[in-house]
Amino acid sequence: HGHLEERCAPLEQLPRRCLLQSVTPDIPIINTAISKQSQSVMVDFVEVTGATSYVLRAETADGSFFSEGLTTNSPGVITGLQPYTDYLFSVMSVNGGGRSQPSSQISAKTVLPPPQLNSTSPSNSSILVAWALVPNAMLYSYTVSRDNTLQLNRGNTTDVSLDLGGLDAGVSYCITVNGWSPDGVPGDTTTICQITRPSTPQSVLLRGVLVNGVWGVSVSWASVQGANQYVATSSSGVSCSSALSPCVLMVGGCGQVLYTSITAINQAGASQPSSPISFNTNPCPPDPVRVNVLGGGNCSLVWNSTSYTDYYTAFFKRDDGMEESCNTTSTSCSFHCSCGYSYLLSVFSNNQAGTSPLGPVLNETTVPCCPGDVVVWAPSPETLEMVWTPVRGADSYQTWAVVTGVPDVICNDTSSTCVLSSLTCNTNYSVTIIPCTETHGCNLSCSPQTHETVPCMPAVVGVSQNSSTSIDVTWNGSNIAADYTAIATNMQGGIHTCQSTGASCTVTGLLCGSSYTVSVIAATAAGQSIPSFSVPFEIAPCCPDNLTVTQVTQALSNVSWSVASGAQSFHVSLMSPRGSAKCHSLQSSCLIGCITCGTNYTVSLEAISPSGKTEPCTYHSFSSSECCPSGIRLYKRSNNTLRVQWRAATTLSNYTAKVSGSGRSYTCSPGPGGSTCDVADVTCGNVYSVVVAPVNPDTTVIPFCSSRIYSVLYRGKRSVD
Known part of the structure; x- marks a missing residue:
């Protein structure tokens, strides 16, 4: 095995x-x-x-x-x-x-081969199945089922095709076919599944939509069985497709009338299109759009009409966020347009389909408002300086200073301040501040203001001394309606002034012996001028408050005086009909000789400044003392008495005699006009000093008369010098 x-x-x-x-x-x-x-x-x-x-x-x-x-x-x-x-x-x-x-x-x-099937759906209710002839096939059997589950029909045919009708739209049917051999053996089977075409979509709705800034028509419909795609077609040739409702026809243009139908599609093919539906697309926006300024803060937005429009909506948006709108069937709308604001302006057209796309947007800026709170001042004779509150919408400001209708100075700046230079002093200017924009120019409706420049600088013509404490000041001044102030300022900062509307005035209250700078200022309602150039001026020295004349000798006097401000030297004079005596001193005293005794002198002093300014000073008169007597003799008398005798200068003079010796002094005085007097109790044989001097009215004795020496001898002898 x-x-x-x-x-x-x-x-x-x-x-x-x-x-x-x-x-x-x-x-x-x-x-x-x-x-x-x-x-x-x-x-x-x-x-x-x-x-x-x-x-x-x-x-x-x-x-x-x-x-x-x-x-x-x-x-x-x-x-x-x-x-x-x-x-x-x-x-x-x-x-x-x-x-x-x-x-x-x-x-x-082996059995017969399976037929090679082909199927189509000519309509949404039929399917056609066909196959090539199978060799040796004598007969064909077939079965029809719905969705490959529910058997609907079966049969035999000798044809090589089947035409199945009465079917449901959009439903899948499966057909199985096999051939029979001559000996009655069934051949191999084959199955083909075929879906019928979908039915025509219903409940079609059209609506205008905006997609990425482009207008379109949204098409919606009721879904039908078995369709996996839908196509919307418009009369403009534009179509859209989608597996689900809706889809959007991007018509692009506005202001059109479209006819639109829907077709459902599956593997078998397309359904019959739906009945066309007309649709007005969104209207086109108005173009062009323009603004008309009506005045008084009112403007009008104007546009051209558009097709298929029921009404218009205008929008006005101000740059501070305030908005206005206007609905109208006309082609214009009014709105409030305040100065100094920017506005965004647009207009939309409306119909049942919706609103037009955004058209031209105007960016309009009204002219800026005229500045308020303008403050003007004149810092100098040729300048006006001004400042104001900035206004909305102004890019820059022009400031005009006008005289006699012709702009004299124009200042152009972006700042809300301006300095107008090179003006004429003491002149009225019409000043206008004009706000400007780059796009709309300048607001020329602003009102001018009149402002005056400060007075022109005066010039001091002359300064002269009026008194020891005042000066006269004169000047040149061409200012209109100006008040002038003359100012005298000393080295210590002390100020003295006088005012006048003319060309001169007197400054008082000055200090003698002081140096001053003198200037003049002109003033108007616009302000003060620049002070004139200063002129130096020296007041004559002060007179000494006190002056004393003291007689030193019969022919020599000492003159002294108190301090005199501003004086460097002094010239003193003693004047009388009998003659005069003078001295010139840098000190506060001097000696004057050649004085005549018994003479009444007029005393004068002249104070002199370092620059040579002089101030004459007059004082009380001075009388020199009586002249000392001459011819003095001493005679011995009885009873130890001595007689003093002299020759008097005048008959009205009073004299006193003083006899001194041996430690004792003796005095005697005659009556007025007398020239002798006696002294008693003298001792003989001694030497005596005798002085005879005039007596002043105040009983003082002139001290500078010279003394004489005498020896008193014994009895019977004569006195000797």
């Missing part, structure tokens, strides 16, 4: 398992060989003990075809066969020992 493989040991040494595997299995017996498919046959056989697998063999009787296949159990299927062909089949069992001998052969014929 078999043979041992070379790898096995001697029989007596092998286990039973090895012995069983070393023997080829028995030959199987085929029960049947049946073809269910056109390229395979199923062979049923009796399995044998010890076989691990089986080899199925198919061959043609003429040996032109030979094929083997492996199976592990019964039944087994051998494939790769030709349809409707006779074959001989045998089976061999296999184990570790090898193959058995082939079984007895059995013949079988």
